Amino acid sequence: MAEVKLLGFWYSPFTHRVEWALKLKGVKYEYIEEDRDNKSSLLLQSNPVHKKVPVLIHNGKPIVESMVILEYIDETFEGPSILPKDPYDRALARFWSKFLGDKVAAVVNTFFRKGEEQEKGKEEVYEMLKVLDNELKDKKFFVGDKFGFADIAANLVGFWLGVFEEGYGVVLVTSEKFPNFSRWRDEYINCSQVKESLPSRDELLAFFRARFQAVVASISAPK
């Protein structure tokens, strides 16, 4: 019997991507919530390089990095395709997934760092939003008319970013500045493929509010 385990944090967009893909495929799995301050030995053994979630364990073998896991899930399990069929469309989906992946540090720096790092992060987030605003003009999904790989990769900017903005008390995305991205984000959050999979916004907001306060407190303290 195929045994599938997922080690994750419930509030992590990267864990969410994997859960989302498993649900799309209809794969039964055991979810194990990790504690970031006390990671399990299973996590540390399964991802010795990064010691991070998510980790998918399939028949005892660990796979790490959310989008690498998504490729694995798509290649391994039956069910609807996550990547498009056409090689050129697959390349587009992987391109946007990489683009979004490359901006994770900028988003993190904007909300979880201070000073120069934060300012640089914010600048890079604005650059990213400019690109996305241009790309998502008249578009609902990243590739063709079909929900898939890149749309799952977009959960950080499509959902978590808005939670961060509200929790942190800073607005980066306005419909004046980024009209296409704003419209896309509203549609993203409310479209059936996405809506059903997202965690509770209120619970996430409460969680990140507390995290932001802890970060601010640790930065205010003398080094």
Added chain:
Amino acid sequence: MAEVKLLGFWYSPFTHRVEWALKLKGVKYEYIEEDRDNKSSLLLQSNPVHKKVPVLIHNGKPIVESMVILEYIDETFEGPSILPKDPYDRALARFWSKFLGDKVAAVVNTFFRKGEEQEKGKEEVYEMLKVLDNELKDKKFFVGDKFGFADIAANLVGFWLGVFEEGYGVVLVTSEKFPNFSRWRDEYINCSQVKESLPSRDELLAFFRARFQAVVASISAPK
């Protein structure tokens, strides 16, 4: 007739990855050398987001990001497989490719920046070498016994890094500090799959020596 064009820089490890993959597959292509100070309109139109090489143009359609292009080449053209066949091995290959991709900025900062950025880059390069030294113990290739995707992604650390060290006059990799990595690198450069594809070391060295001097000169000048 399938028409394949590659826009690149001859000295770029990322361009080299794509050339390597095309040659492995036996794909005929037209190579177009770009000028970094005067990029062609074909390049700017083909990669409007990053405006960078390499760009593969297949039947008029552009594909960008070296490892995304490799996936495309593997899915589109006949010939020996670049990614392994088994989904788990594919995931390992993609993991190492991503790991190496995530360290590009650190390598660049170590050799092409100064001050704090350079110091942070160097620290991160040492961390990377530690991980690779551990991973490559008793290994010739990254996944199984077969040359492929991750080994192509490793060209930056397997070949260019040594050129940078010599050109810049700094040694990061010693066989005392990183014995497994050193042994792997020697084998990598000399194994038939790799050796035949690499550009001339002397020409690269001359090119990067001049680049490093220009960088140092621009940094010494008052801002």
